[in-house]
Amino acid sequence: MRSPYPFLFFFLAAQPCLRFLIAQPFDYPTAAPSTFWTNNLSLKHNVTYPDGSMVRAILLRSNPAFFGPSFAAGFFCNAACDAFLFAVFIVYTNSGAEITNPMIGSPQVVWSANRDRPVRENATLHFTEDGNLVLRDADSTIVWSTNTSGQSVLGLNITASGNLLLFDRQNASIWQSFDHPTDSLVPGQTLREGQRLIANISTTNWTRGQFYLTVLADGLKAFVDSSPLQAYYVNEVSGLKAKNKSAYVTFTNGSLAIFTLFTKPDVPDENIILPSASSVQYMRLESDGHLKVYEWRTTGWDIVDDVMKLYPDNCAYPTVCGEYGICSNNGQCSCPSETNSSSNYFKQIDDRHPNLGCSSVIPLSCQSLQDHQLLALENVTYFSSLALENIISLSSVAEESCKQTCLKNCSCKAAIFQYEQNTSDGYCFLPSQLFSLMNNQPTVTHYNSNLYLKIQIVPRTTNKTLTSSTSRKKIMGVGAILGFTIGALFVLFLIVGIFVLFNRKKNSHMEEEDQFDQIPGMPTRFSFEELKVATGNFCKKLGEGGFGSVFEGDLGDMRVAVKRLDGIGQGKKEFLAEVETIGSIHHICLVRLIGFCAERSYRLLVYEYMCNGSLDKWIFYRNQDVALDWQTRRKIITHIAKALSYLHEECRQRIAHLDIKPQNILLDDNFNAKVSDFGLAKMIDRDQSHVMTRMRGTPGYLAPEWLTSKITEKVDIYSFGVVVMEIVCGRKNLDYSQSEESIHLISLLQEKIKEDKLLDLIDNHGNDMHLHREEVNEIMQLAMWCLQIDSNKRPFMSIVVKILEGAMNVETCLDYNFVTTTPMMLSNMNHLDASRPQSASLLSGPR
Known part of the structure; x- marks a missing residue:
């Protein structure tokens, strides 16, 4: 069989030759084992771009035309450059196969190894002697690895199509970046059944976001990650459910082609002919859920297609107007409001950016179901009927029954009732997580839709009679005189003892508290008095466990839960463990540690407040x-x-x-x-x-x-x-x-x-x-x-x-x-x- 990498024939020579060739001009696209790179200015090919981004390339596949876009691999950062990706990116090269930084053609990342764990200056990439590619942060912790040790890896290569791969002596691929897609595809790259393109959170935050595109047995689907999943795009293909077939898509010239694949994933259908792109292209799933194709033009990168075209235009995307936001035909975003009423139950999260969505003026609380009501929104529906497929639904029900079911369900955020003309019964959908809404157009959707948002009403409270302030002052005055007299007597006898005890314990307390000053990545440290005030002297207990009690409190406008360890002899070790552990890690499914208190014998932890309590x-x-x-x-x-x-x-x-x-x-x-x-x-x-x-x-x-x-x-x-x-x-x-x-x-x-x-x-x-x-x-x-x-x-x-x-x-x-x-x-x-x-x-x- 002909080698798929004919340009690698000379790699069958001895490895010393490889090391010699690496020292030659930069357009060399390969590296041999036992190569070590450090992410700093010592790398020879550092280029900073006008937008603040920087590339530090270590491999480059030069453009056959001697100038224009080329694929490279190395370290990349944007904006402040305080965090780096090890990535494959497209850069512009000149006739000398050198990366340049013109006003056009900023680098475009098409694959990255560590999008969720960026590394810092002086991070290292090591192509080890036994064939493993290992990325370590500046503190030497392993961030990412190909896990290919002992697999007879001969070299590392960046191909002309942008595939970073490790190959053996038969030029067969041992590992390749094409098998681990991130948010982008390049022409010829395949997305197989079960694989995903996952969008970044934003253009400046590379962490995996909530949108993803995946290949399923019956075609291509895009989802917003929620529970249950909510789809917003589908491209179904019939005839793929035979046991010996599965689906896959390939990025061709400006579009995605959906094919079937037989059992062996390396034997594609012979009738498939992939058109070649007229210029360098790539396809990226954007942080707003759009799938866009970019192509290099003489003036830079242009968007040539938005692959997942949805109707009506932008309104059919899950976050176009944020949660609870209503998208109108002209692309404007607004918050839900009650017809013919001055009451406002929702407000813009940011008045200057309506697309960020709306929030409830009074947050919903499932502990007060009796104070829940429904706000009627006529001719408003959900962003997509596809998204309702997995949501709890009832068929052939009356509209009032749909509304009452939502009110009785603590997790229901809205009741969406769809019905055809001249019918009283319809379909009832009860979403527990709500994304963007849009004005309904029955001429397009072929049904009428009424939507009811659940809102929280403030219950009326009765005024309580206050104790006479005059009587209270008299009692306090007498108590103060008695307290002063008794206190003065005790002070004379105890002052010496207190002085001695204070000096004995002072050093031990200081040594003990110094332990907390040594904890790396320490969260905010509060004084005991601050937390005493924040909790109203620990008056509202939320719960208790083996090591302490938890109290509700307020730090400014922030509601918090304060955990107080009741027995420091029993809980000191546990306290240290908790501060060190949760203070250094961050995940959306972990309770956030805001701060702590380590003062004398007091040990307290301050967490974000979780209004629905424990499971x-x-x-x-x-x-x-x-x-x-x-x-x-x-x-x-x-x-x-x-x-x-x-x-x-x-x-x-x-x-x-x-x-x-x-x-x-x-x-x-x-x-x-x-x-x-x-x-x-x-x-x-x-x-x-x-x-x-x-x-x-x-x-x-x-x-x-x-x-x-x-x-x-x-x-x-x-x-x-x-x-x-x-x-x-x-x-x-x-x-x-x-x-x-x-x-x-x-x-x-x-x-x-x-x-x-x-x-x-x-x-x-x-x-x-x-x-x-x-x-x-x-x-x-x-x-x-x-x-x-x-x-x-x-x-x-x-x-x-x-x-x-x-x-x-x-x-x-x-x-x-x-x-x-x-x-x-x-x-x-x-x-x-x-x-x-x-x-x-x-x-x-x-x-």
Whole structure:
């Protein structure tokens, strides 16, 4: 077979020749193993552009025409240049194959290795002797790697089509960037079934955003990432569901061509002819959800096509006017308002930028369902009917029934009622997350639509009679005189003792507090007096746990939750662990640590406020009137999985939380879930197979390997499986109010599997749970995978996330024995560092 890389024939020579050639002119596009690059001005090819961006190229495939756009690989930054990507980018080169910086032709990134973890100045890229390409930050932590060690890699190359690849002695590809797309495609690049283009958050923030384009079995779809997923573009192809075929798309000249592919992914249909582009092009999924094709013209980069054309123009995109914003035909954005009323229930997030959307004047609270009302918006509908496909819906219902169903559902944000002319019944959609709205045009959509937004009404309060200020002053005056007299006597006797004690403790307190000054990346440090004022002297308790109590407070305009450790002797180590852990990591599914207090014996943590509290009160029915619908439960499960995936696989060290339970899952006003309480967390170096530690956590959620004290982050995956079952079943894993044979949920799960009555466990409080039996069953199967006694058989959390997002299937070959019985448990009872008092049961349940 002819080599696909004929320009590499000379790589069969000895590696010393490679190293010699690398020292030649810059247009050389290859590198050999044992090459090392440092991201600083020592790299020879540093070019800064008028827009502030910079490239530091290490490989360049020069343009055959001697000047014009060329593909290069290296370090790239934009704006302030305080963060860099290792990327493939298109740059303009002159006749000497040198990168230039004219006013036209700024660099365009088409692939990056570390979009979620940019590196700093003096980061390094190492093409190791054993064939691995490794990116390290300036502090030597590994950020990204091709994981190709020991695979006989001969060289690194940037091809003429912009593909960065590692190849062996037969010129076969070992690894290539085309297999790991980010937000862009170049001509000839293929997006296969299950792969995604994921947009950046913005033009200046490279982190993965909420829009993605993917190839499914029946064609191409674009989604805004929400729970449930909401589609806004579809290009379906019939005839692709045969077992021996799957779909893929290829970027041709200015467009996407959808094809079928037989079982072997390297044998495409022979009849496919790909037209070549007349100039250099690339296609990018933008942060606003548009898919645009860019082409190099003599004046620079021009947009030549917007591939996903939606009607009516911009109004059919999810965030064109932000959440709750209404898009009109002329592209203007406005906030919802009540007809013929001066009341304002919504306000612009930013008056100067209406496209950022609107927010409720009074936030919704599911703890006050009696104060919820619906705001009617006539001839307003959702941005796309596609987005409503996965949303909770009711068919053949009356409009009033649709409205009442939304009012009774705590997570419902709106009721969308669609009906045809001359009919009273229609379709009812109940979204739990709302994106842009638009003015409805029945002549286009062929249906009428009424939309009702849920709003919060302020209840009237009664005035209370105040105590006489005169009487209060008299009492305070007498008390002050008595207090002064008694106090003066005590001061004379105690002043010497206090002086001595103060001097003894002063040094110990200073040494203790100095420990916190050494924590890197420290969040804001508050004084105890500041937090005492913020919480009204700790008057409103939100809850309590094994290490302390949590109080509501206000820091300026910001509502916060302040956690006070009640016993510093017990909790000092846990306090340090929590500040060090959560203070240095950031993820949308982790509760944000705003600051802390370490003053004398006081230890307090300041978190963002989560108005819907902890998950346990929503699934264990402390509030009997409210039940979460299935889509909200699924969203919560997905958010927990994403948080654990980040902790286990995306941080510099693996972080095992070690106390995953509903009490440590908090919910915001949209029922987005965030993991909290890192008091028991354990850092695990990436080169460690496990760590040795005393048993810690909460009985009922502990994995079997705790008995050996050799644990990995997979103990969290077992706990996650328990929590998923609790969410689905609406009860605690250990519930002593149940009959004796039903006390332990996981043991009951085993029995129901044997009896083939798994669906008997589904929570009956949720009205729609049995309407989604197939989905619920799949999630229960996922929980069982996580509950495997052998930790090696449990999935990684990144796999769990892919399953929840529909990109993978659950493992079917499972061991359905989730409970171990062993006499070792009793001997381990006194070694348990539990986050609540010990009980007669250990690990996942009674033995």
